Structure formats: C-alpha cells, structure tokens
Amino acid sequence: MNVSFADLGLPGEVLRTLSEHGVSEPFPIQAATLPDALAGRDVLGRGRTGSGKTLAFGLPVLVRTAGRRAESKxxxxxxxxxxxxxAQQVTEALTPYAQALRLRMATVVGGISIGRQIAALRDGAEVVVATPGRLHDLIERKACRLGRVRITVLDEADQMCDMGFLPQVTEALDQVHADGQRMLFSATLDRDVEQLVGDYLHSPVEHSADPSTSSVTTMDHHVLVVHGPDRYAVTTEIAARDGRVLLFLDTKHGVDQLTRHLRASGVHAAALHSGKSQPQRTRTLAQFKGGQITVLVATNVAARGLHIDDLDLVVNVDPPTDAKDYLHRAGRTARAGESGRVVTLVLSGQRRELSQVTSDAGIEPKVTRIRSGEAELSRITGAKAPSGKPLDSAPSADKPANTNKPFRGLGTTKDTARGGKSRKSDEARKLAEARRAAQVRRGR
Structure with a gap:
C-alpha cells in the first residue's frame, strides 16, 4: 500500500509546496520517520545516501516550529x-517549505562573512543550519544562544565524528533545551554515533530504510586495473567524455595537479577541496551543476550529502581505503532512483586491498584490465580522446611522470615514486659534493 504525504499528517501549505516542486510520493525513509518525527519523538533514522533524509528530518522541524517566533540571537x-x-544544500532544499510556513532560516558556516551571520541571528531566525565549528565561534562571541532550541537534528553524524567535530557537537547538545526533541540521521552508524545516541536521545524510535552497506540496484560498479604509466592517460580520456563526471582523489595537491593537467588537455575541469575559499567552492559547484564545468575533481569533501542531478559517473582515481568512504563517494550518483556507474582505478598491487573494501561495502564490482584508447574503456565510461587545446592562457604545470604509484601525494615536495628523495635533499647532496671538491683543490 502506497503512502502519500497527505496520509502522513503534513499541513496544507507543505503539501501544496511539495506538489509545486514535483515531489509526489515519499521515499521509504520519509514514510517511515515522518509520523514519529511530527509527533515529537526522538528519531534515529538510517538510510543510504540519496534516500531523501533531508525532507525526512526537515519537514518535521519546520512544521513543529511553525507559528512560533524567534527572539534575537x-x-x-x-x-x-x-x-x-x-549546509547550503539543506538550506536550499528546505527554504520553499520554510517560506510557506513563514519561518526564517539562517545558514551558519565557515569560509564566509561571520558578520552577516551575526546580523541574521540578531534579526531573528527560527531555524539555523550550521556546521559545528562556525556555530562554536558564534556561541563564543555570544552571538547565538541555544537555550530556546527545542528541536535539534544531526545530519551525517558519523562524518561529523570522523572529522573531529564531536566536542563541538556535544557542546551544542549540552546547551539546547533539555526536554527538546533530538533526531539523528545518517547513512552509517559507528561507535561514536552510538555514544551520541545513548547520551542525548531519549527512547528514540529507530528506522532503517535499508542496511548501511546496501548497494543501490540502479548503480553499476567497475574496477579497472590499469598499468601504472598509463594511469594519467586513462583518467584524462574518462574526463574528456560527453557528460559530467566526478573524480575523487585523496589529497588537495593531487586534485590541483590533475585539474591543471585536464584543463591543459582541453577538459573543462575544476577543483573542489577544503583549501578553496567558500565563494570558490560555491561557484565551482554551481558551475558543475549548471554544466559549465563537466569534470569536478575533488577530495572527500564532496563525498557526503552533495546532491547533483543527473550525475551518472563517479570515478575513484585514488581508491577509497574503507567501505564507508566507498559508499559515500558512490552515493553521488544513482540518486533518487536514477541510474549511475562507479568506476575505481587500481594498479595490480592494489587489487587485494580494494577487494576487501568492496566486500565490506557489500559490492561485487566487475573487474576489467584496461589501457587508454581501448574500446572497452569507452564502453564502460564513455572515454574519448581530449581536444588537447589548453583552456587557460597561463602556462600549465608539467604533467607528472607516470609511475606505478597512485595519485596520493601528487604535488608534494617529497616524491617517493622517484626514489623517495626530495628536490631539497638532491640539492643539498650536490652542494656537499661541491664543497668537498673545493676542499680537495685547496689541499693541493
């Protein structure tokens, strides 16, 4: 029996807004959690990425806050x-419903003007979407007080714990109203998250739309075994495909270096990582979503929560090292019932480690040995030869030497792929040899 949003007890303003935005039927996680969340119960919701968690927690937050007015700060x-x-994505997703219910929202994140955020809180905002670090800063400045917060949501709680936010998260939970409602939503649960549930949720109702390791049936998984010296060429041909692609690497240096190489090859690529300013990150995402950029080269900063319509290919240029990372990276494609493909590039020596990762993730990928220029590479990924016309007038960085090492650490001063000696150590050795030669000549 199909359940409609009307059956779940949502008010008319929200139902009309859902209809206007083409949202007709609730996803499983929404149908499961909305009744309890709307009733004010503490909820532990677990569902894979892309399963509709934002509306599952967002609509109850807005409906239960409607009719109240926030005081300054x-x-x-x-x-x-x-x-x-x-944070910005959650705000954008909930804003139409907040407006329908005449609620004010504020987004509190790092990387942009704190003054504007202080002003928004001073003017009054019923609902605040925040990253823990910036919220901590505002609390320290006495620009935000949490004592009147009666509904608190932790989204992607496992990642917040992984990123070292746990002290700031618990700080916030200690300050919200003691008798308030708490909801925790995540794709995966681990030890730290279980501790949060035990300490801060009161008799929570647990709903799991699917197991944390479940794979999406509309998602294909491929492992491409590449020859080391061919690795860059394979990546470049995949990036030159028709249609968008998200490439994951482990380091900021690797992301920047590959992006420069792709742009020098005529591929419309842009980099996304924590070293970029927030305006840069926001602009890059907007261009990728809008199609002006066809290749997003990113670290794991793009692996959680990010929703991009019609993204059908994700490539792990650097293989993920655990099942959780694999699932969250993969979750950027095949969202909301769409189809998608996940490709991981490995060298022969990395196959055993990746096999353990995919097994832990409940994935059975198809393994194919591949070389650049082959028809099979094009069949799996849509790869094609790049135009070779540089997109930037400034001189591009030299292409890194192809080695049997993965892209981890590209751009660092110490290149273990070239024998483990840094440029500085080579120069010091040459200088020492020159000094010894000079001493010998003086001794003569």
Whole structure:
C-alpha cells in the first residue's frame, strides 16, 4: 500500500509546496520517520545516501516550529551538518517549505562573512543550519544562544565524528533545551554515533530504510586495473567524455595537479577541496551543476550529502581505503532512483586491498584490465580522446611522470615514486659534493 504525504499528517501549505516542486510520493525513509518525527519523538533514522533524509528530518522541524517566533540571537531549531556544501544544500532544499510556513532560516558556516551571520541571528531566525565549528565561534562571541532550541537534528553524524567535530557537537547538545526533541540521521552508524545516541536521545524510535552497506540496484560498479604509466592517460580520456563526471582523489595537491593537467588537455575541469575559499567552492559547484564545468575533481569533501542531478559517473582515481568512504563517494550518483556507474582505478598491487573494501561495502564490482584508447574503456565510461587545446592562457604545470604509484601525494615536495628523495635533499647532496671538491683543490 502506497503512502502519500497527505496520509502522513503534513499541513496544507507543505503539501501544496511539495506538489509545486514535483515531489509526489515519499521515499521509504520519509514514510517511515515522518509520523514519529511530527509527533515529537526522538528519531534515529538510517538510510543510504540519496534516500531523501533531508525532507525526512526537515519537514518535521519546520512544521513543529511553525507559528512560533524567534527572539534575537535565540533560534528555535538547529540542524547540524558536517560541511559547508551540505549546509547550503539543506538550506536550499528546505527554504520553499520554510517560506510557506513563514519561518526564517539562517545558514551558519565557515569560509564566509561571520558578520552577516551575526546580523541574521540578531534579526531573528527560527531555524539555523550550521556546521559545528562556525556555530562554536558564534556561541563564543555570544552571538547565538541555544537555550530556546527545542528541536535539534544531526545530519551525517558519523562524518561529523570522523572529522573531529564531536566536542563541538556535544557542546551544542549540552546547551539546547533539555526536554527538546533530538533526531539523528545518517547513512552509517559507528561507535561514536552510538555514544551520541545513548547520551542525548531519549527512547528514540529507530528506522532503517535499508542496511548501511546496501548497494543501490540502479548503480553499476567497475574496477579497472590499469598499468601504472598509463594511469594519467586513462583518467584524462574518462574526463574528456560527453557528460559530467566526478573524480575523487585523496589529497588537495593531487586534485590541483590533475585539474591543471585536464584543463591543459582541453577538459573543462575544476577543483573542489577544503583549501578553496567558500565563494570558490560555491561557484565551482554551481558551475558543475549548471554544466559549465563537466569534470569536478575533488577530495572527500564532496563525498557526503552533495546532491547533483543527473550525475551518472563517479570515478575513484585514488581508491577509497574503507567501505564507508566507498559508499559515500558512490552515493553521488544513482540518486533518487536514477541510474549511475562507479568506476575505481587500481594498479595490480592494489587489487587485494580494494577487494576487501568492496566486500565490506557489500559490492561485487566487475573487474576489467584496461589501457587508454581501448574500446572497452569507452564502453564502460564513455572515454574519448581530449581536444588537447589548453583552456587557460597561463602556462600549465608539467604533467607528472607516470609511475606505478597512485595519485596520493601528487604535488608534494617529497616524491617517493622517484626514489623517495626530495628536490631539497638532491640539492643539498650536490652542494656537499661541491664543497668537498673545493676542499680537495685547496689541499693541493
């Protein structure tokens, strides 16, 4: 029996807004959690990425806050998320419903003007979407007080714990109203998250739309075994495909270096990582979503919560090292019932480690040995030769030498792929040899 949003007890203003935005039927996690959340119960919701968690917690927050007015600096509801991008995405997703219910929202994240955020809180905001670090800063400045917060949500709580936010998260939970409602939503639960549930949720109702390791049936998984010296060429041909692609690497240096190489090859690529300013990150995401940029080269900052419509290919250029990272990276495609493909590039020596990761993730990928220029690479990924026309007038960085090492650490001063000696150590050795030669000549 199909359940409609009307059956779940949502008010008419919200139902009309859902209809206007083409949202007709609730996803499983929404149908499961909305009744309890709307009733004010503490909720522990677990569902894979892309399963519709934002509306599952967001609509109850808004409906239960409607009709109340926040005083200056004292929000009534708090949604904590791990990244700036996710905070902005949650705000954008909930704004139409907040407007329908005449609620004011404020987004509190690092990387942009704190003055504007202080002003928004001073003017009054019923619902605040925040990253833990910036919220902590505002509390320290006495620009935000949480004592009137009666509904608190932790989204992607496992990632917040992984990123070291746990002390700031518990600080916020200690300050919200003691008798308030708490909801925790995440794709995966681990030890730290279980501790949060035990300490801060009161007799929570647990709903799991699917197991944390479940794979999406509309998602294909491929492992491409590449020859080391061919690795860069394979990546470049995949990036040159028709259509968008998200490439994951482990380091900021690797992301920047690959991005420069792709742009020098004529590929419309842009980098996304924590070293970029928030305006840069926001602009890059907007261009990727809008199609002006076809390749997003990113670290794991893009692996959680990010929603991009019609993204059908994710490539792990650097293989993920655990199942959780694999699932969250993969979750950027095949969202909301769409189809998608996840490709991981490995060298022969990395196959055993990746096999353990995919097994832990409940994934059975198809393994194929591949070389650049082969028809099979094009069949799996849509790869094609790049135009070779540089997109930037400034001289591009030299292409890194192809080695049997993965891209981890590209751009660092110490290149273990070239024997483990840094440029500085080579120069010091040459200088020492020159000094010894000079001493010998003086001794003569």
């Amino acid at each position: 004292q929000p009534l509801a708090l949604i904590l998320v791990p990244t700036r991008e996710l």
